Amino acid sequence: MKVYLDGKLVDHDKATVSIFDRGFLFSDSVYEVIQVCNNKLFLFNEHIERLHRSLKELNIPIPAVDFLQICRNLLKDQEIVYGGIYIQVTRGRQENRSHFWYGQNIKPFVVAFVQASPPNLYKNLKVITYPDLRWQRCDIKSNSLLANVLAREEAAVRASDEALLINESGFINEGSSTNVYMIKQNKVITPPLRENILPGVTRKFCLETLISMGITCEESTLTKQELLTADEIWLSSSTKDVLPVEELDGSKINFNRDKSLWLKLHENFQKRKIDFLI
Secondary structure (H helix, E strand, C coil), X not given: CEEEECCEEEEHHHCCCCCCEHHHHXXXXXXXXXXXXXXXXXCHHHHHHHHHHHHXXXXXXXXXXXXXXHHHHHXXXXXXXXXXXXXXXXXXXCCCCCCCCCCCCCCCEEEEEEEECCCCCCXXXXXXXXXXXXXXXXXXXXXXXXXHHHHHHHHHHCCCCEEEEECCCCCEEEECCXXXXXXXXXXXEECCCCCCCCCCHHHHHHHHHHHHCCCEEEECCCCHHHHHCCCEEEEEECCCEEEEEEEECCEECCCCHHHCHXXXXXXXXXXXXXXXXX
16 A cells, blocks of 8 residues: 655555654644545545644644645555545654744655545444543644543443543533534534534535535534433544434434434435535
C-alpha cells in the first residue's frame, strides 16, 4: 500500500516520521477522514474546509499542497468500494523539544493514506454512556484523542459499538467519534454546536437531507433520560453515514426499522450522496 508522506508516495512499510515531529510529541496536529465510495470522494470540499479551519484555530500554516490530487493519487489503480482517506497535518519537526513554538521556522508535515472497510450501513448499534473527559476545544479536529480512545475502549469492553459522552451538567455532547440525534414524534433533535462538539460534516449533510424531506430539525440539549424515551436514536460519522441505535446502556430502544424515519432518511441520504461524490 502506498501512503502520501510530505510530498511523496512511498510504500507504507518504508514511511517514517521524525521523532521530533510535534504531532508525535504533543499531538500538535489536526486530521480529517474523507469517505470513499466506489473510488470517489464524498463531501471532499466540506472536509477540506474544516481541515483549514482546524489549522487556523491552532495557528498551523495551511500547507501549499493539492489535497484533491493527493487523494486521487492514493486512489489511482485501486477499486475502493467503501472506505476512507485519512489526512493528518502536523505543525512539523522541531529539533529541540519545547512546548512553545512561536517565532520558529517550522514547516507543516502532511501524511495521508487510504483504507478499505466493509460498508455496515444497515447495522443497529449498541451504545453506552461515558463521562466526557476531553479537552474544551472539541470543535477543532485535533489528534489529541486519548479520552476518545478510553471511551471507545470501555464501549468495546461492554460489548457495545460506541460511547456517548456526558458532560458535567448531565448533557450528552456527542459520541467518541459520532454526532447523536434523538427522534421524537417525527422531530429530529441534536445537540447544538459549541466548543465541546465537533461540527460534523455528515451531521450537516444529514440535517440538510432531513430538511429537504420536510422533517422538523431542532438543536437542543439532550440527556440520557430523554434518549431512553426516544422513538429512535441515530449516530452519524464520516465513515458510517447515519446508523440507528437499538440499545443504550443495556436498555432496548423500541426501533422498528421497516416503519422508521431512519429508513426514509437512509434512502434519501444515499440518493442525495451521488451529487456530492467527486
